[in-house]
Amino acid sequence: MGEKRTLVVTAVPAERDAVTLAAGVAPEPFTLPGGLSLQRGPGLDAVSVGVGPAAAAAGTATVLALAQGRYDLVVSAGIGGGFAQVAEVGATVVSSALVAADLGANGPDGFLDVGELGFGAATFRPPAGLARAAADAVGGPLGPVLTVSTATGTAARAAELAARHPGAAAEGMEGHGVATAAVAHQLAVLEIRTVSNPVGPRERAAWRIPDALRALTDSFAALGPAFDLWREQTHG
Template identity: 60%
Template sequence: MRALIVTAVAAEAESVTTGLTPHPDPVEAGPRTLPGGYLITRRDLPGLALDVLVAGVGPAAAAAGTATALALAPAASPYQVVVSAGIGGGFAPAAPLGSLVVADAIVAADLGAETPDGFLAVDALGFGRSVHLPPAELAARAAEATGGLLAPVLTVSTVTGTAARAAELAARHPLAGAEAMEGFGVAEAAAAHGLPVLEIRAVSNAVGPRDRDAWRIGDALAALAQAFRVLGPVLANWGERHDR
């Protein structure tokens, strides 16, 4: 089983690799630089080989970085699953600071058009799709193992910074657990390669008015590391039963 873990920034990648390190006999390699300047770090665990990629911030950068890594995978050792991982905003009260959200849907929340009657998603306009669904079994097992909330994760190009924007998103997506900036881009690249995708977010701030003093980035990064201490076996077991 081989998995690609995609993060936006180096601090998130470091948390992921820190979480993976305590497993028995990890083999470390990297980081190495892919074409385009993308940094990727290898971790080999029992039954599982993982590459942790730093792809950049936002859905476009995430899609480009993910697609580059997938295209460069050796034909003899292709990836079987892609995971978008990092920190993000949580929708209160369902996803408090320091908690985890595992996506049961990855939603492009601001890809579409504003109309006099409200927002229309891109698929409602007849152009492409606005939702990717992770494998239900994998998402459920990941949520159970990590203690995370199983809920939609919204991908936005502009982080929410006002109560009005938070309320508007919550009204359109009442079950949403978190928002971040990369998941849909990662999912688009994975889908182009015929691969399943998973997204996991550790909550660093509440979705709503921008208050940097209230952010808990360190706690969220620690929660992300803790999540990957248990996600390795989940991915390996799922891969064994879904080996293509």
């Protein structure tokens, strides 16, 4: 059905608007069934679907079911927390993996993720070349992005997650849900997070949300060539 586009999925409208602002032209708004608010710009559509993996999966699946083959790439995007020594505040993180970090079971031998329990995939991986090109384009770290249902608020929890997921770069609440829907539709998936705060104790006075939203705009302004190159290499 013509040239393929990128679907960018965010949690909240402020993140969606930061993405579409990168194009430098006013996006075309659409209201989809269920009240989802989608904005169409050059080369991509951006939609805000709500907070958390369940809302992310449901919203992404809804858009893709209505899309009739419009997309070949789905990107989970937004601001998030960065793990110390990997992603500082202000950095843009690109996912090497989208990981369900707290979906599973605790037991005497520790945490078992949903994959280890045999109930599905705990980790989804983007195309390696696309992820590397995207990280180069934004000048940020490439590493696992953890999806949680409860945002980390203590140093102990941050340390536990970092130990369980070596090299973890960022934490968000939607990536694995977006990936679950994208993979069900046999589409490539990627996650982009701009860091507004460290993962750890909740010190809201230190959060840099406006700066992270501006970084999200700057990142998507830089990502177009990486997406185009991946399409050329994938589709010929």
